[in-house]
Amino acid sequence: xxxxxxxxxxxxxxxxxxxxxxxxxxxxxxxxxxxxxxxxxxxxxxxxxxxxxxxxxxxxxxxxxxxxxxxxxxxxxxxxxxxxxxxxxxxxxxxxxxxxxxxxxxxxxxxxxxxxxxxxxxxxxxxxxxxxxxxxxxxxxxxxxxxxxxxxxxxxxxxxxxxxxxxxxxxxxxxxxxxxxxxxxxxxxxxxxxxxxxxxxxxxxxxxxxxxxxxxxxxxxxxxxxxxxxxxxxxxxxxxxxxxxxxxxxxxxxxxxxxxxxxxxxxxxxxxxxxxxxxxxxxxxxxxxxxxxxxxxxxxxxxxxxxxxxxxxxxxxxxxxxxxxxxxxxxxxxxxxxxxxxxxxxxxxxxxxxxxxxxxxxxxxxxxxxxxxxxxxxxxxxxxxxxxxxxxx
Numbered sequence: 001x002x003x004x005x006x007x008x009x010x011x012x013x014x015x016x017x018x019x020x021x022x023x024x025x026x027x028x029x030x031x032x033x034x035x036x037x038x039x040x041x042x043x044x045x046x047x048x049x050x051x052x053x054x055x056x057x058x059x060x061x062x063x064x065x066x067x068x069x070x071x072x073x074x075x076x077x078x079x080x081x082x083x084x085x086x087x088x089x090x091x092x093x094x095x096x097x098x099x100x101x102x103x104x105x106x107x108x109x110x111x112x113x114x115x116x117x118x119x120x121x122x123x124x125x126x127x128x129x130x131x132x133x134x135x136x137x138x139x140x141x142x143x144x145x146x147x148x149x150x151x152x153x154x155x156x157x158x159x160x161x162x163x164x165x166x167x168x169x170x171x172x173x174x175x176x177x178x179x180x181x182x183x184x185x186x187x188x189x190x191x192x193x194x195x196x197x198x199x200x201x202x203x204x205x206x207x208x209x210x211x212x213x214x215x216x217x218x219x220x221x222x223x224x225x226x227x228x229x230x231x232x233x234x235x236x237x238x239x240x241x242x243x244x245x246x247x248x249x250x251x252x253x254x255x256x257x258x259x260x261x262x263x264x265x266x267x268x269x270x271x272x273x274x275x276x277x278x279x280x281x282x283x284x285x286x287x288x289x290x291x292x293x294x295x296x297x298x299x300x301x302x303x304x305x306x307x308x309x310x311x312x313x314x315x316x317x318x319x320x321x322x323x324x325x326x327x328x329x330x331x332x333x334x335x336x337x338x339x340x341x342x343x344x345x346x347x348x349x350x351x352x353x354x355x356x357x358x359x360x361x362x363x364x365x366x367x368x369x370x371x372x373x374x375x376x377x378x379x380x381x382x383x384x385x386x387x388x389x390x391x392x393x
Contacts, residue, residue, distance in 0.1 A: 006065065017314075027085040034109060035077040072104065074105060138242060154213070168218055
């Protein structure tokens, strides 16, 4: 089978399309023929070995190259075979899931534990389903479990047009919150179409200086200090940190997006009230996938697909011209792939004083999905918008 393999850290050319053996499922595993797999900023980080600290503390990162050689975590496909202890699935079932630290989705086949997969949302194509697991699970956990968002809460999503951010806006609305999204000028319409009650253009307004206060600030960009973030909170509010930008000048940093989370965790332990909560990873969960499937099938949440590439173009999808230079990011997402047509509520667009403070070289949160349908090649990459927790504008 074909697979994208990486032996060392570095630029996109370390990713090679290679012929390898089809894996054999263990007793508790599924063998899945992959129809689509999303490319997230997480894959960019692992490709580059960025930040250096992750090479020491992350279980699947090595000192000179990742321990798992096949990239990719999110996928959608059909079950080809099952281990003898698998009870929930049978050959032919359509599934989606997240391999997370195991990786291996950029391949024609993969094996994964039964509990890492769930039945694919019926209304979604394989391409759309593959865009959901990592980004939507991050948004669900960050808002529902970590941020404890309740009806009536005022929630601000910093990075609302990113892969996690687009799901966060929709999930916050499902939870009954009044939602403010922060994004760039060109993505205002997208964030409004997701149901945001208010939209702030970060190129013309600083959300920490508007005088508005929020019960939860979900920060997906890490471009603000903890002092600034606290200024946007109500007295009982919570900042939820989940990633942010990385390398300056294209070079891996020692701590990268983990720095703000580490400071937040330290401050939270010293403060009388835990107003900062941070999480950098979540384990794969069939329960999260089932919840997301129900939200999608009920029309509450929908992924967005932007464009397609062949499997062989995974290195291009993770190229520095698309991920590390804000001025050259991919085009913003379209609503054409909303299967249910999210409510197009007009949001308030605020303009005023303020400038974005985004470090040059920060990866743009674009994601991609490769698919074996359509196009001039047997496999394609389809890009949902601006993906993953490490960034989001």
